[in-house]
Amino acid sequence: MSRTVVIVDPLPRTLDLIMEPDVRARLERLGEVVVxxxxxxxxELVDTLLPDTVLIFGQTDMPKERLDRATKLKAIINVESNFLPNIDYKTCVERGIWVxxxxxxxxxxVAEAALAMGLDLARGITQADRDFRAGVEQYGLAGNATTFRFAGAPVGIIGFGDLGxxxxxxxxxxxxxxxxxxxxLPGEIVTNADCIASSLDEVLTQSRLVFVFASVTSENQSFLGRREFAMMKKGAxxxxxxxxxxxxxxxxxxAAQSGHIRVATDVFPEEPVHANDPVRSLPGMLLSAHRTGGTRDAFYALGSMAVADAELIMKGLPPQLCRRADLATVNRLRSKPVTVS
Known part of the structure; x- marks a missing residue:
């Protein structure tokens, strides 16, 4: 008897994390769900299921030899949120398998938190709280000697995808x-958003606040370094x-410790950050534990978007909500897999 299998292999996500009960029920209607x-x-289980699998939710390794056996497969839906190098994207494109x-x-x-953190750095909100608790607070104008208004301040954005x-x-x-x-991106997309398409140096030298939303690629790892920080305005x-x-x-x-710039970061080279990491005590830093995107509603949106597009795909229609893997860019991405939900 022919089967219609849906593989759900979502770690580090779980279905309870990303799907409310009604969305989970819609998932169950897509086929025989194996979680x-x-x-x-x-x-071993993946290989057993592949000949009858129509959808994969998760980060399952899918090289060409597995795709060759998955003759019914219509889509691979990565619910971790990065396109990882564990899939033969070229074969998927050739066979019409959506990734x-x-x-x-x-x-x-993330955008909302970036605004909050930008306001914090500009107005010195967290620093003022620390000073008050330490009994060294200053009042009125004296308490604003190093602050500036966010309103009207020149802003630079590096990376103008969904987040930017x-x-x-x-x-x-x-x-x-x-x-x-x-x-x-072409300049037209930038100007249509009422922004100025600029070089990296222009963004760094002309902005009082610089927000980095760029993905990691084979071409931009560590591209913001000592030269780039040195050219920023003092106090930016x-x-x-x-x-x-x-x-x-x-x-x-x-650059933060020297006082040249003030820095906020939501991400770190290794996470969780070690308890003794010196970053925890550096002055000029606003720290966040890779939490700005991880709100309850955002995780549920992962699941609802994934299931909604899967429903379209099962009807022979293209996905509308999720980002599609593009051969021209996907093999350049270098983001590390998420290990903490």
């Missing part, structure tokens, strides 16, 4: 001049909201 959540699905991820679910909460565009929309009421550096704010690997992390910490 592995305690550990990654064994290779998608609902990563945009995190864009709005959500952030740009969020700050419109503040009437900032916004410069954008993104070598993967640098906010790392995407992936740690796009910066020379020690150089960024040195």
């Amino acid at each position: 592995s959540e305690e550990q990654q699905m064994s290779g 998608i991820t609902p990563a945009a679910a995190f864009a709005s909460p 565009r959500q952030f740009r929309d969020l700050i419109r009421p503040f009437k900032n001049t916004v410069r954008v550096f993104d070598p993967w 704010a640098f906010l790392l909201m995407s992936r740690a690997a796009v910066v020379d992390f020690p150089a960024m910490l040195d």
